[in-house]
Amino acid sequence: MGTRLHDLDAYWSPGLTLTVRGREYTLPLPSAELGLWCRRLAEVTGEVHNASNEQEIQAAIARIEALPQLPGDLSLPERVLGDVYQQMAANGVEDPYIQFCGQTGYIWIIGGEDAAERYWTSGGRPEASGPGNRAQRRQANRNGTGGNRTAEADATARPASTSGTTSPPTPGRKSRRRTAR
Numbered sequence: 001m002g003t004r005l006h007d008l009d010a011y012w013s014p015g016l017t018l019t020v021r022g023r024e025y026t027l028p029l030p031s032a033e034l035g036l037w038c039r040r041l042a043e044v045t046g047e048v049h050n051a052s053n054e055q056e057i058q059a060a061i062a063r064i065e066a067l068p069q070l071p072g073d074l075s076l077p078e079r080v081l082g083d084v085y086q087q088m089a090a091n092g093v094e095d096p097y098i099q100f101c102g103q104t105g106y107i108w109i110i111g112g113e114d115a116a117e118r119y120w121t122s123g124g125r126p127e128a129s130g131p132g133n134r135a136q137r138r139q140a141n142r143n144g145t146g147g148n149r150t151a152e153a154d155a156t157a158r159p160a161s162t163s164g165t166t167s168p169p170t171p172g173r174k175s176r177r178r179t180a181r
Contacts, residue, residue: 038109077102
């Protein structure tokens with residue numbers, strides 16, 4: 001008798017949960033048809049980007065046009081988000097947020113949870129290395145960097161403190177200094 005594996009539902013999450021303006025939205029697992037369509041679209045899009053001549057571009061475009069049509073005249077975010085699209089619209093979520101959630105859902109379908117998380121936390125710009133959370137962005141703006149640092153600014157070294165003292169802790173923040181017990 002062979003090995004029997006347990007029900008996959010015991011190991012698989014029910015979908016991808018996105019938090020927008022303090023509200024959680026859970027994208028359901030995509031249907032087999034939608035998953036296959038998204039992966040084929042990603043593959044063919046990659047071929048267009050990698051095409052080096054007109055013939056390769058035309059061949060890639062022909063493959064895009066040959067993708068099976070999914071039911072309904074829906075945009076990518078409507079298709080990927082499903083019922084969540086309507087929930088977000090009813091809750092007054094702005095279009096750029098809905099578009100970003102749709103793009104994140106697409107990344108999740110073709111690349112998995114880790115890829116979706118990287119896309120989400122980078123604000124859709126995986127190459128960005130700017131501040132990640134609101135407090136860090138505010139601090140960067142106070143410092144005048146605002147995430148738009150120049151190479152010259154990055155190359156300018158700041159002198160290190162040589163006084164041997166430390167600054168007092170900022171109110172509301174924990175001090176890094178150890179206290180005697």
